Amino acid sequence: MRVAAAPVAVNEPVVFDLAAAGLRALNAALAGLTATTNQTVWRVKNPRGEHAIAVGVTAPVCIFVDGPVGYYCAGMNDGADITIMGNAGPGVAENMMSGFVRVTGDASQAAGASAHGGLLVIEGNASARCGISMKGVDIVVKGFVGHMSAFMAQSGNLVVLGDAGEALGDSLYEARIFVRGRVASLGADCEERPMTDEAAAILAGLLRRADARAEVGDFKVYGSARKLYNFHVDHAGHY
Amino acid sequence: MCGIAGLFLKNRALEPELGAMTAAMLSVLTSRGPDSAGFAVYGQAMPGFLKISLRGAENFDFGAMAAALDVDVSVHDDHAVIAVPLEREARVRALLVQRFPEVAVVASGARMELFKGVGQPDEVSKRFGLVGMTGSHAIGHTRMATESAVTIAGAHPFSTGADQCLVHNGSLSNHNDIRRKLIKEGMRFETQNDTEVAAGFLSWQLREGAKLDEALGAALDTLxxxxxxxVGTETGFGVLRDPVACKPAVMAETDDYVAFGSEYRAMADLPGIADAHLFEPEPARVYFWERAA
Structure with missing residues (x-):
């Protein structure tokens, strides 16, 4: 596969056959892109559920992955616009710094884990621990999320158009969680909060950017009750 | 780690391909379990006969054993499957213990044949001739040992009842306690392995009259x-994940089959996968398929 050698016009997609050239060649080619590259559109054929596809991309390019992917796809993304045409395995867009990742199908557990920035949009459902320990990323899930979503989430916004599983927002720090559907249960120190103008504006902006057809007024917002931030002597007996 | 592959065919036209499809899935799962592999295949029943899967030492003369027992035999490397007339089952089992103590009974059933060995999945599949096997459903496992040693005894599937088998990704924490209770109920165990206890628990539930889906529901409360x-039975195929659901699971369903893989990539070559309904089985929910025998 002579990706770098082939002359490619601006915005002409670079077609990369993962089954033929292999994962390391793909990630090396993507890692070699500069901010001013002319190879701005990539199409990855035959992903076949492989792990770690398009990780650590730092160039502002568009990448389309033509099918289901395995673990950690688009991990550590920093500025790229990555679309997965199918389902994603565990840890999609984990530790994303900036950019945009879209999954057209479902995502497995720990989608967007520890991510610092950017926007992750999941058109289908996300399994358990979606947004675990998120640190500034925005995540929009158009279906449901599994149990323990936004566990220890520190900042950023998780928007769920469907239902949320058990223990939503357990041990939450300062992330916001918006849910339109039913919440099975809230985790420790997570509580419903008033929908402020600021929160409503953030939600409206995310719904628009995610191309999600939903009304702000149909959502509830959840946040930290901040009771776990400090040791409280009256709770000593609970430890 | 560990990898699981399962295939339950709805379309009988695919039955000749069952072994080849299962072998391909196990091959992909080598990275999740390189130390041992095993599989159970539900093939054609022989009315009036019980199939007993056996394991002998290397180069054990299964032909001579079968002649001595007066049964038909099909030899697969260090495993063999004998077809025993139902009325002679007790006699043959007794003779096996008395005259061939070096032969281990791996499993038995009207349809199920079970093979497992130490080594890379491709090598294990090849040794036993998985590619040529046919049937309605198959369950396979690639093992990365965590709870007990890399031995044939620790390889999956485990079978603790006729036509019943179970494979497991994970580890159980209360298996010693459950094993003691099941022994009091008359269940017998061959190893100290946690997975064998899960298989034994389901077999005990089935023995007490539960259906497979009910037995899986009881497992949620106990294990x-x-x-x-x-898990597999003569006509059924079930899936269960614990409520925390750390261990991966992906399923694909088409008009022709239900497939299970620890990861999607194990199923990437199945026919019609691009149009399959792909989903992740939910935690603490019993999934179960059955077909007419």
């Missing part, structure tokens, strides 16, 4: 630890 189980 503590991490698990994704795939």
């Amino acid at each position: 503590d630890g991490f698990y994704t189980f795939v």
